[in-house]
Each structure stands twice: as C-alpha cells, then as structure tokens.
Amino acid sequence: AQREHEDDLWNRFRGAQDIFFAARSSVFAERDVEQAENLKLKEALAGEAEKLLPIGDLKGARAAFRSINERWEAIGHVPRDARPRVEGRMQAVERALQDAEESEWRRTNPEARARAEGLTGQLQAAVDKLRGQVEQARIQGNHAKADKLERELEGRQALLDQALNGLREFGG
Structure with a gap:
C-alpha cells in the first residue's frame, strides 16, 4: 500500500x-x-x-x-x-x-473356594495320618521317631489352621 x-x-x-x-x-x-x-x-x-x-x-x-x-x-x-x-x-x-x-x-469366588476346600481336606488327612503315626511310634516305644513325627505334625497343623482361616473368609 x-x-x-x-x-x-x-x-x-x-x-x-x-x-x-x-x-x-x-x-x-x-x-x-x-x-x-x-x-x-x-x-x-x-x-x-x-x-x-x-x-x-x-x-x-x-x-x-x-x-x-x-x-x-x-x-x-x-x-x-x-x-x-x-x-x-x-x-x-x-x-x-x-x-x-x-x-x-x-x-x-467358587474356584478359589473349591481349591481352599480341597487343600483343607488334604491337610486334614495328612494331620490325621501323622497323629496315627505318632501314636503308633509311641506304642512301639520308638520315642525318637515319635518326636520327629510330632514336629512334622506341628508344622502340618499350623498349615491346616491357616487353610481353615482362609476357608472361613469364604463364609464356610
């Protein structure tokens, strides 16, 4: 411009x-x-x-x-x-x-509940079996074996208690 x-x-x-x-x-x-x-x-x-x-x-x-x-x-x-x-x-x-x-x-969760129930059942069976083995070892007078099995039983019982607590969370 x-x-x-x-x-x-x-x-x-x-x-x-x-x-x-x-x-x-x-x-x-x-x-x-x-x-x-x-x-x-x-x-x-x-x-x-x-x-x-x-x-x-x-x-x-x-x-x-x-x-x-x-x-x-x-x-x-x-x-x-x-x-x-x-x-x-x-x-x-x-x-x-x-x-x-x-x-x-x-x-x-039904799957988790079923797994928890299965695990609890397995642990309960293992605890019952160990109790029987401890009693049998005591009857036979094998205190060393009984003591060893008792320690194993305590560990399994602790796991079972945890599994039962977990199962209670499912309302069962």
Whole structure:
C-alpha cells in the first residue's frame, strides 16, 4: 500500500483486532463463569460420592455411584487448575468401589473356594495320618521317631489352621 493509505489501513486493522479481542474476552469470561459453576456442581457431587465411604452395601454403593457419575458427566468442563483435585476425589471413591468389588469376588469366588476346600481336606488327612503315626511310634516305644513325627505334625497343623482361616473368609 502507498504511504498515504498505510495509516488508514493500520487503523482499520487495529479496529478489527480490538473487536475480535473484545469478543474473544467476552466468550472467555462467559466460559470462565460457566466452568466455575460446573466446579461447584462437581464438588457437590464429589462430596455426595465420598459419603458412600466406607463401603458397606456394595450393590447399593455401586448403584449410587453410577447415578452420581452420570450426573457428573452431564455437567461439563471445570477450570483446568481445579480438574485434578475434583476428579481425584471421584477417582478415590471409584477405586474404593473397585477394591470392594475385588474383595467380594475373592471372598465368593467358587474356584478359589473349591481349591481352599480341597487343600483343607488334604491337610486334614495328612494331620490325621501323622497323629496315627505318632501314636503308633509311641506304642512301639520308638520315642525318637515319635518326636520327629510330632514336629512334622506341628508344622502340618499350623498349615491346616491357616487353610481353615482362609476357608472361613469364604463364609464356610
């Protein structure tokens, strides 16, 4: 452009820039207000979720958390600097639910229960057999053998006690 039109063009450009940046600032201000409101809503939901802890009724807690999470997802974005804190609160409740579900599964897992029952049965048979061998050795007067078998019996009995405790965790 020619020198005489340069100032006019520059002023028109600066005017367009001012309009653009004013509109952009307005949009950002609206977004910031909306995100601040979203943050308040999400903090309230995180508090509601945290009331589920500690988890007693797993099924009820899972359903309640699902409802809270659906409302959470519908809310929208929060300010970037607040996101890790508020999302971390929800994730902590979700992790507690997952831990409770895993614990419940381990407690009720039929395969693990069957293995525990099988192991307990085997250990009980071994303990009973060792008791008989100890008695037989004592009757025969072989105290050294009886003492050795007694030590072995103590070890097997300790394993049996642990297996029985594990089986009790399955409710059996």
